[in-house]
Amino acid sequence: MSNVIGIGAAPRRKEDFRFLTGRGNYVADIKRVDMTFGVFIRSQHGHAVIRGIDKVPALALPGVHAVLTGDDVAADGLGSLPCGWGIHGSDGLPMKEPPFPMLAQGKVRFVGDMVAFVIADTLELARAAAEAVVIDYEVLPSVVGVLEAVRPGAPQLFDDVPNNLCCDWELGDKVAVATAFKKAAHVARLSLVNNRLIGNPMEPRAAVAESNGGTGHYTLWTTSQFPHVVRFLMSALVLKIPEQKMRVVAPDVGGGFGVKQFHYGEEAVITWAAKRVGRPIKWVADRSEGFISDRHGRDHVTEAELALDQNGKFLALKVVTLANMGGYLSTFGPNIPTNLYGPLLSGVYTTPAIYCNVKVVFTNTVPVDAYRGAGRPEATFVVERLVDVAAKEMGIDRVELRRRNIIAKESYPYQTPVLVEYDSGDPMGCLEGALAEADVAGFAERKAASERDGKFRGLGYSTYVEACGLAPSRFAGRLGARGGLYESATVRVHPTGQVTVLIGTHNHGQGHETTFAQIVSEKLGVAFDNVDIVFGDTDRVQFGMGTYGSRSLVVGGAALSKASDKVVLKGKKIAAHLLEASEHDIQFEAGVFSVAGTDRSKTFQEIAGAAYVPHDYPLEILEPGLEEQAYYDPVNFTYPGGCHIAEVEIDPETGIVALEKYTAVDDVGTVINPMIVEGQLHGGIVQGVGQALYENAVYDDVSGQLLSGSFMDYTMPRADHLPNMTIKTHSTLCTHTPMGVKGCGEVGTIGSPAAVINSVVDALSHLGVLHVDMPATPNRIWRIIQNATMPLAAE
């Protein structure tokens, strides 16, 4: 059939039109009849006891419906916010898991912790009422950094969590690593910080909730990447509402990057409050509120050592990390710096022995959870920085050292010493490709030109791999996951032969409406324009796990592929009946069912029509209808990766680092839509560049205040910070996903911070600089240059 647009094509996106014309439907755009407005009162203190809350002055104001606090939550017997992962420490004991109440109970543990929810007829009235609530705090000392939090005598967040230590986790073979270090010809050592980040999707978080007193049903519209999981957690564990009476809708969502993949207290509070006040309620976060309440990312302090033999072969890697969890355990919190970090420390190298210890630590800061890449950028940064340090110290070229240790293409599948087995890959191919694309050969000339201008130029490499397609449930269960990580899809063929897909992933910029339609168009031979993708509504779509961890295509797309195959099978049965042939003799190709070796055939559209007009069906063997559902649980992670090369120029007068060139050659497996893949790489890389050069969430270590709490203090990458990037793919096919796909949502963010910082260090290497912490701001770089060039003048 004509107008099939299938795998590998680059149709423009189906979803564009509504966004281009201002017709998107974001949560903040929703209005309900009789709607009221809610405002959260948040702690202004990093750490304090709540001695009392006086609601009376607020409740006396006109138009105020309720002021709800932790006491009301407790009186209604509601649960706390669940953590989806239960990890174990090296002592075999479970992590410490203090409750995370939806409104603070007795104590606040970070600036932004929710203390009360105020509901009034208008936003202005709700704000005024929030001002009128009097909260009596007894302020306690705060601790915001991990090193300080584990010191004896540090302020304790929870009475039953000594030293603020949630879990002391380890992975790998400590003995083998110690033995290898004894034999080493050289040991490269590095202390580094992985800076705390704030995801800042451009759409602030928001929610609208209502309850229907007549039916007992609730509806929550929320800016979520996984509405079904929100419904399940909230109904079963927090609010104890029958799951079938709860509808969660995540309509158009303006970017997620992980920030919207958690079950937030605001969602539970507003749903509960809507029932209590008997009116719909709307809450939209201000950006400042987002800064102190959206879950943060990264925030590691790490000591790492790499042992090498005299030829530069890696013998062993040892990594000790303190990871900041913030004030409570968020939905995926403890999983990120452990299971998504340790298993990636092999990188693309043949390092035979690895040991990793992670201390997961509570502090008086916003809870830390997944942010694009989540654990894997941190692992890549450790490995790729350490490789450069080793190369410099041993006098071996950085690329040559990588070549000596990279896993050869022929060695796949490759079992690493840290749990995971890479199914496929060609890191050397990506490296060679990137060297050519980045014109590394011409670098010396460019560097000389920069020098003539009084500038320093540097080149940085990152050859990396990540684990995505989260996640094989069996594997995740062993690591502490409390749920499955499969995905679901339904292919509903209408009597016209047009198709609606219902899928459990969530599209918030990734182009699923286009990519998934291409898969169906190719598999069923129907026109691309005749396929619509539905997601984000628990009343329309069967249970699904949502979008995060580069899983939508890899896991959701696989479920869709499987469901499409089931449609073809059913279609063959119908065709066999109509064509009076054996089902086994029916072939399906390009939208046509035919009897092998004959010219008898029926189009997909004819079969769809017949499925719904079963006048002469053999009903004992064939049901009417043409709609199939599939769940897909992956057998392994997928392992996209590649080589990124950054080139920077530094102005020593100002310390400004200009990113001059950026080249990425990535292995993302089969590419469904190259335009969309390239777009994902662009966005991902720039988020990594943001971490390397601009972004930093900074707390005041005395007061616990977030100092970088707005776009004026937290530098977001802007158009004029960036060059045009060169993006290429060098794909090997994943051996265990149906279409050979590996996923591409996070690769950019994972590979880029190391490439950029390696280029900055390279630019400064003539000054003896071995490491620069992120972000490489002008201030930091200027000081490094001053200290190196004027040691006597530096104070």
Next chain:
Amino acid sequence: MIVSFTLNGRSRTVEIEPSTLVADLLRENLNLTGTHVGCDTSQCGACVVLFDGEAVKSCTLLAPILDGGTLTTIEGLSGPGGSNALHPMQEAFHQNHGLQCGFCTPGMLMTAVALATKNPTPTEAEVRRGLEGNICRCTGYQNIVASVLAGAAAMHAPGSGE
């Protein structure tokens, strides 16, 4: 107070509090939710509209200033009510994959139209500088820049009607 202005080609008269922001007027009173609000410090540009042809941040503009002026929002950029014809800049964003989640897109488009109206043949560097007041978290800007360059060319192509 009463304010009268031209909104997307139609004259409108509204009664408002003098402290009303244009972004709120559009979104809350007039149900034009295509104009977005992405920050509270006038930094992100999600709220940009055209006021008398200038790109302005509607989150920082008080509504009384509209009196007697002409306001164009994203809803007024394409053909008149119900028409599906895209403005050349919208078409360029579509063709060049200049949007992902779409949240920054209305502000980007309005900024881009103003930029290309003033400077029909901008360079890449001029476009990047011109987008300095608009944050996009999704695209890494590369395709937005390509879109603006293509959109500017299309706006000024012979027969484009611009």
